[in-house]
Amino acid sequence: LGMLAMLTGNTTDAEHLLKESLRRSLSLDYVRTAVSSALYLGKLYIQLQDGTQAIDILRPTVAQAQRGVGWDALPTAQLLLADALELQGGANDMDESAALRTSAEKLRADNAVSRSRAAEDARQLAARVLG
Numbered sequence: 001l002g003m004l005a006m007l008t009g010n011t012t013d014a015e016h017l018l019k020e021s022l023r024r025s026l027s028l029d030y031v032r033t034a035v036s037s038a039l040y041l042g043k044l045y046i047q048l049q050d051g052t053q054a055i056d057i058l059r060p061t062v063a064q065a066q067r068g069v070g071w072d073a074l075p076t077a078q079l080l081l082a083d084a085l086e087l088q089g090g091a092n093d094m095d096e097s098a099a100l101r102t103s104a105e106k107l108r109a110d111n112a113v114s115r116s117r118a119a120e121d122a123r124q125l126a127a128r129v130l131g
Helices: 004-005 009-026 031-049 051-065 075-088 091-130
Strands: none
Touching: 004 009, 004 031, 009 031, 031 051, 031 075, 051 075, 075 091
């Protein structure tokens, strides 16, 4: 619901609902839901030009995403955190932002290679089984 509220421009409800979703997900250790809620909450704060809030939400989200969320959450979290740091604009923030962007690009490239290999392995296995 928080994501829908955000997409419809209702930032007050979006913030409340996403915070509640994040709180509940963390208390239950639902990593995927926690990361998803935090990513949208971070996006919302970036849209609202609130870099401090975005950073406070996204720093722990990067750590949560490293726990192995099944989609490309880690590079997404890193790029959003980089955006939030750039919004703050300090020299250290800019250096950290650049490092996060480099890491995210490397992860995405590595993921693409792994997916290509997995797809080829699946094709070869299917050919052996069916052939």
